[in-house]
Amino acid sequence: MEIRQISVDERLTTTFPLQAYAFSPSPLPEEEVERYRKRLRYFETTTCLIAEEAGETLAAAASLPMRQNVRGLVHDMAGIAGVVSHPSARRRGLVRELLTRLLRQTREQGCTVSALYPFRPSFYARFGYVGIPHSRKARFTPESLSELLRRDLPGSVERVPIREGFPAYDGLQHRLLAERHGFAVFDETRAAEFREDRLWVALARVGDEVVGGVRYRIDDHGGDLLGSNLFSTSPLGRALLLQFFARHVDQVSTIEVFLGADEFPELWGTDMTVTTSATVDSPNHNAPMVRVLDVPGLAGSLVGSGGITVEVVGDELIGGVWELGADDGQLTVKPGGTPSATLTAGGFSALAYGALDPAEVVTRGLGELDADAMGRLGALFPRRMPYLFAEF
Ligand SMILES: CC(C)(COP(=O)(O)OP(=O)(O)OC[C@H]1O[C@@H](n2cnc3c(N)ncnc32)[C@H](O)[C@@H]1OP(=O)(O)O)[C@@H](O)C(=O)NCCC(=O)NCCS
Structure with missing residues (x-):
């Protein structure tokens, strides 16, 4: 072989x-x-x-x-x-x-x-990967958003075929890459395929600045407006896109968009009729998984405070002893020292990505931590929900 x-x-x-x-x-x-x-x-x-x-x-x-x-x-x-x-x-x-x-x-x-995206998470757990949240699907009626129609929001929304709106939409994704924890983008070569989709893109702008974007299609008159991820740089960007969707009342019966797990569509308006869901099952609907490949490469990440020396076990790529600290909120990493906690690659990755609390790392069997180590790791790596999206 x-x-x-x-x-x-x-x-x-x-x-x-x-x-x-x-x-x-x-x-x-x-x-x-x-x-x-x-x-x-x-x-x-x-x-x-x-x-x-x-x-x-x-x-x-x-x-x-x-x-x-x-x-x-x-x-x-x-x-x-x-x-x-x-x-x-x-x-x-x-x-x-x-x-x-x-x-x-x-x-x-x-x-x-x-x-x-795993077909079965336990397969990739053997390779040091750990799950992070699945994106949420919000399904709501345009009527839910009707109060937004009366609001005079300082911005505008343009609807164009994705082929035409791609540079602005891609620019928005790159801005979110710089700003949003967990956000990931393809390189130019792979991303070019998404320019070819038969989809609309709605782009929200304040002045010349793109503050929101969502790709979508409408399946029929009286049917569904099926959106992909609802991206925005601020609540205003999101509200502009939702206001645009609200104008589809009596044209579509339901609107669907995908969101990060830390969003709450029930708070978008007073009379929201919305179902927010995430279905996870094998092999086609699993949540994404992540892993760290290089611990020193994380130095400079925005973390909490304090420090601890950990041993990562059972992994060729990140195995070893690492002295972790925080210098003015930025992670410092040095090899060596005397470890006071043991983590698997999955356990370390879950903390680095903010997906699990140290106590969950223990209950999930991804590390051995005493109460002091849990406190230190929790202070250094506060829980913070990553948003990794897939294009739908
Ligand atoms: C999943 C697939 C790629 C595994 O390939 P494979 O050649 O059998 O894998 P390996 O023999 O190298 O097994 C690697 C490890 O995973 C384990 N494993 C294999 N299939 C598994 C499964 N379905 N569920 C959980 N663990 C599995 C093996 O026991 C082995 O464990 P170990 O090395 O820790 O002892 C293969 O079954 C396949 O092509 N499936 C259909 C396509 C698919 O689902 N691909 C994955 C897309 S994300």
């Missing part, structure tokens, strides 16, 4: 048959092959490793170059995707070998963190 990195041109004959079998209705209609071939240009910057035996591809794993904000620092992030093995080659450790090499390689290339 040989592992090698392939170029994008080789994907059609190596990874595509495996992925088509694993992730699509199968056998795949012939026209889908052509569709995939056309999409390959969006994956030119993706790193793809395959395991081969006698010229046959048995397994594959890929990493998309992305960037993510973790506690105020924007990192290079490995977005893991296309993890697959041939049914007759499963449970032979091929994917373990591929993923281990891929994560090592992406870290060498400068990635500090990694994220993915």
Whole structure:
């Protein structure tokens, strides 16, 4: 068995048959092959490793170059995707070998963190990943927002096809990347595909500044307005977009948008009729998972106060003893020292991302911490909900 990195041109004959079998209705209609071939240009910057035996591809794993904000620092992030093995080659450790090499390689290339959407979280927990919140879906009636129609908000909303509005929408995403914990973006090559979607984008502006954006389509007259993520830099940006949606009363019956887990649509108005939900199940609706690939790379993150020396165990990439501190609210990291707490890679990542409290790290079996260590880790890494979105 040989592992090698392939170029994008080789994907059609190596990874595509495996992925088509694993992730699509199968056998795949012939026209889908052509569709995939056309999409390959969006994956030119993706790193793809395959395991081969006698010229046959048995397994594959890929990493998309992305960037993510973790506690105020924007990192290079490995977005893991296309993890697959041939049914007759499963449970032979091929994917373990591929993923281990891929994560090592992406870290060498400068990635500090990694994220993915798992088919089954316990599979990726074996590789040091830990869950972060799923985005929420808010489903509400346009009538709920009617009071916004009477409000004179200082801004405007423009509706254009995404192809036309893409530069402004992309600019908004990059602004949120700099400002919002957990937010991640694709590189230009991968993101270009989203410009081609048959969708509208509503862009909220105050003066020349884009303060909100949401991609959407309407499925029918009297039907649903199906939005993707409702992005805004402030409550005003959000209110401008909602006011625009309110004008769809008697045109659509329901509006749907996706949001970070820390948003409360019931507070958007007085008479809201809204259902906010997140369905999590395997294999298609799991919450994202993340992990840290490089502890010193986190230095400078915006943290709390105090300090502690921890040992991260059972992980090739971040295993070892780390003296963690806070210098005026910015994380400091030094290797070595005498540890007073033990964490798995998942436990450390959960704290670094603010997804779990130290007491939860213990109850989840992701670390051994006494009361003092829990207090120190809680002070250093206050809980802070990351928002990692996917395009719908
Ligand atoms: C999931 C999949 C990629 C696993 O590939 P594989 O070649 O069997 O994986 P490996 O043999 O390298 O197993 C790696 C580890 O995961 C465990 N594992 C394998 N399948 C698992 C599953 N379905 N659930 C939980 N753990 C699993 C193995 O026991 C092994 O554990 P260990 O190394 O700690 O002992 C393969 O079953 C597949 O292609 N499935 C369909 C496509 C898919 O769902 N891909 C994932 C998309 S996110």
